[in-house]
Amino acid sequence: MNAIEVRDLRRVFRATIGTIRRRTKEVVAVDGISFDVRDGELFGLLGPNGAGKTTTVKMLTTLLIPTGGTATILGHDVVQGAGSIRPRIGFIFGGERGLYWRLSAKDNLRYFADLYHMDPDIAKRRLPELLELVGLTGREDEKVEGYSRGMRQRLHVARCLLHDPQVLFLDEPTMGLDPVGARELRQVIQNMVSQDKTVFLTTHYMFEADALCERVAVINHGQIVALDSPEGLKGHVEDLSVIEVEVFGIAPAMVDALRQMADVDTVSVEDRDQKQSLRIHSPLGSAIVPQIMQRLDGNGARVGRVTVREPTLEDAYVRLVGGEV
Amino acid sequence: MIANLRVIRTTFELDLKQQAVDLFMIFGVVIQPLLIAIMAIYMLSERDASRGIYVVVGSGMTGLWTSLLFRGAFNINAERFMGTLEGIVASPSALATVVIGKTLASVTLSLLSMIFSYGLASLVFRLPLSVAQPVPFLLSLLVMVPTFIAFGLLISPLMAVNLSLSGWVNALEYPMYILGGFLFPILLLPGWSNPLSYVLAPYWAARVLHATSSGVATPADVLLSWAMMLLLGILYIAASYRLFKVVLRRARVDATLSLM
Numbered sequence: 001m002n003a004i005e006v007r008d009l010r011r012v013f014r015a016t017i018g019t020i021r022r023r024t025k026e027v028v029a030v031d032g033i034s035f036d037v038r039d040g041e042l043f044g045l046l047g048p049n050g051a052g053k054t055t056t057v058k059m060l061t062t063l064l065i066p067t068g069g070t071a072t073i074l075g076h077d078v079v080q081g082a083g084s085i086r087p088r089i090g091f092i093f094g095g096e097r098g099l100y101w102r103l104s105a106k107d108n109l110r111y112f113a114d115l116y117h118m119d120p121d122i123a124k125r126r127l128p129e130l131l132e133l134v135g136l137t138g139r140e141d142e143k144v145e146g147y148s149r150g151m152r153q154r155l156h157v158a159r160c161l162l163h164d165p166q167v168l169f170l171d172e173p174t175m176g177l178d179p180v181g182a183r184e185l186r187q188v189i190q191n192m193v194s195q196d197k198t199v200f201l202t203t204h205y206m207f208e209a210d211a212l213c214e215r216v217a218v219i220n221h222g223q224i225v226a227l228d229s230p231e232g233l234k235g236h237v238e239d240l241s242v243i244e245v246e247v248f249g250i251a252p253a254m255v256d257a258l259r260q261m262a263d264v265d266t267v268s269v270e271d272r273d274q275k276q277s278l279r280i281h282s283p284l285g286s287a288i289v290p291q292i293m294q295r296l297d298g299n300g301a302r303v304g305r306v307t308v309r310e311p312t313l314e315d316a317y318v319r320l321v322g323g324e325v
Numbered sequence: 326m327i328a329n330l331r332v333i334r335t336t337f338e339l340d341l342k343q344q345a346v347d348l349f350m351i352f353g354v355v356i357q358p359l360l361i362a363i364m365a366i367y368m369l370s371e372r373d374a375s376r377g378i379y380v381v382v383g384s385g386m387t388g389l390w391t392s393l394l395f396r397g398a399f400n401i402n403a404e405r406f407m408g409t410l411e412g413i414v415a416s417p418s419a420l421a422t423v424v425i426g427k428t429l430a431s432v433t434l435s436l437l438s439m440i441f442s443y444g445l446a447s448l449v450f451r452l453p454l455s456v457a458q459p460v461p462f463l464l465s466l467l468v469m470v471p472t473f474i475a476f477g478l479l480i481s482p483l484m485a486v487n488l489s490l491s492g493w494v495n496a497l498e499y500p501m502y503i504l505g506g507f508l509f510p511i512l513l514l515p516g517w518s519n520p521l522s523y524v525l526a527p528y529w530a531a532r533v534l535h536a537t538s539s540g541v542a543t544p545a546d547v548l549l550s551w552a553m554m555l556l557l558g559i560l561y562i563a564a565s566y567r568l569f570k571v572v573l574r575r576a577r578v579d580a581t582l583s584l585m
Contacts, residue, residue, distance in 0.1 A: 013580060063411050065577045087417045097408025102343045114335040115416040117328035
């Protein structure tokens with residue numbers, strides 16, 4: 001059985017621009033996406049910033065009404081059956097907001113337990129268990145405003161699990177966490193699946209999707225460009241090699257020029273302090289390096305280290321989103 | 326039903342905790358009514374010392390209105406800014422139950438305004454401050470609380486319809502002091518403005534509290550004010566029920582539940 005069914009889901013945002021001559025501009029955030037998530041599956045939605053991940057989650061959690069298409073959670077429509085869905089889902093949106101900072105963690109959880117109409121005895125028993133699970137035991141009486149970012153994110157997890165939901169939506173839950181905090185949170189997410197919960201995870205970290213998800217949908221410009229297991233996605237770059245070039249102060253026009261080269265599949269740029277790292281996908285492997293160097297030298301770019309390597313899952317993702325990372 | 330009452334109780338308790346450390350609320354509930362009371366006492370002292378109780382009730386009403394208006398206007402928007410509105414809307418509880426709990430907390434805090442004003446006038450200015458008809462006065466206070474909660478229920482979604490509307494809150498504060506007859510009778514105002522006062526529950530509350538505290542209330546006056554407060558309260562609730570539906574629907578269409 002499918003916990004989540006999405007068909008041709010679409011969401012358009014309208015923004016007004018101009019002061020005297022006001023015009024309405026339409027932005028398509030989600031453009032007709034379809035997919036299913038099986039009961040008990042950990043499903044990932046992967047994409048760059050602005051690809052439509054959060055908009056998708058907000059529609060699935062009944063917080064946003066779709067412009068078109070349908071979505072059902074546990075058999076209930078997200079628009080007509082919102083009241084039936086809400087007690088059975090939990091969600092975390094990345095970031096620190098969503099909690100009462102002037103209250104303690106215990107008061108926050110107590111309040112959400114009441115909002116979810118939990119039996120007070122069950123809530124009383126569950127609170128210490130959850131605080132233990134997320135490592136906040138002993139800190140529960142402190143105000144949230146004194147918590148670190150990681151502690152707040154863990155409190156979000158406790159709040160999300162409080163009413164024992166069947167389906168969990170986690171929107172970039174490890175965003176901004178330090179590596180240890182992120183690893184601990186991933187462990188908690190894995191434990192959720194072992195408790196037969198369905199988890200819908202959005203992230204822009206490929207390794208996170210690879211480590212956690214059974215299947216991953218890659219979304220870009222509001223459309224799903226691939227949906228497969230992590231292993232299946234790696235198959236998208238079997239024919240390519242990756243050339244990484246360190247450059248100092250490369251102009252955007254130069255990057256575009258590289259993209260126009262024959263036998264160059266994608267080019268992405270990552271800023272690293274004073275220098276940039278160019279990642280070029282090509283089926284020619286090291287044979288294309290002289291052409292690349294010639295093109296860079298001809299434009300006066302200062303070039304550092306050059307390496308050629310086999311592609312990884314992250315490279316598959318980069319190829320699927322056309323270098324927009 | 327019990328679950329909803331629990332939501333109201335917990336919201337009330339936790340909102341009080343948060344408001345108690347909110348400097349703006351402390352100003353609105355304690356400092357501002359005291360300033361207004363001092364000003365009014367000096368203005369009226371030359372005329373009639375027995376007007377002290379009128380000043381206490383009137384300045385208490387100003388504190389009540391300021392708290393109700395500002396908290397009512399920002400009840401939903403504050404949750405939106407904190408990012409907690411989505412958590413509330415996505416829960417099985419109705420947003421109105423949360424607003425009831427918050428408004429109850431505001432009204433409770435505001436009643437403190439009257440106590441502060443009373444203490445100031447009696448201890449510092451040594452004015453005679455006996456309530457002439459204490460039983461009808463206290464019963465009127467009891468009728469006033471649910472009516473004011475209903476008024477808060479109306480204000481909150483109204484201000485949440487559009488973020489820019491909340492900018493008008495400041496403009497609404499002082500007109501109610503005048504139209505509500507808090508510090509002087511509305512008979513001093515031009516006749517055309519009186520119907521505006523009659524559709525405002527705070528006017529009927531101020532009218533009955535002034536009359537019972539000064540000892541000029543007839544049973545008919547008291548019953549009329551109570552009936553009007555209850556009638557207006559029911560109308561406010563009916564209007565707010567529709568408003569909440571419209572606001573939540575619009576927020577889900579316009580993506581304004583959060584500031585994403």
